[in-house]
Amino acid sequence: xxxxxxxxxxxxxxxxxxxxxxxxxxxxxxxxxxxxxxxxxxxxxxxxxxxxxxxxxxxxxxxxxxxxxxxx
Numbered sequence: 001x002x003x004x005x006x007x008x009x010x011x012x013x014x015x016x017x018x019x020x021x022x023x024x025x026x027x028x029x030x031x032x033x034x035x036x037x038x039x040x041x042x043x044x045x046x047x048x049x050x051x052x053x054x055x056x057x058x059x060x061x062x063x064x065x066x067x068x069x070x071x072x
Contacts, residue, residue: 004031011035014065017044029057038063 011028015021016037025035025048034057039045045060052058 007032009033
């Protein structure tokens, strides 16, 4: 679905592989945003992308935000 209140916006969500982060990512996608999710578990991130209503608007990055070198 597109055409929501976030149409054309972009979001970066940490912890996007599960729980609240995943729920936020799914809601933002439903509202039209393009989403990048970060998390430590590649398998979970890949599952979120695979299950997304529109996988072309979600991108997953394996990273630990506690590690300053991961953002480089």
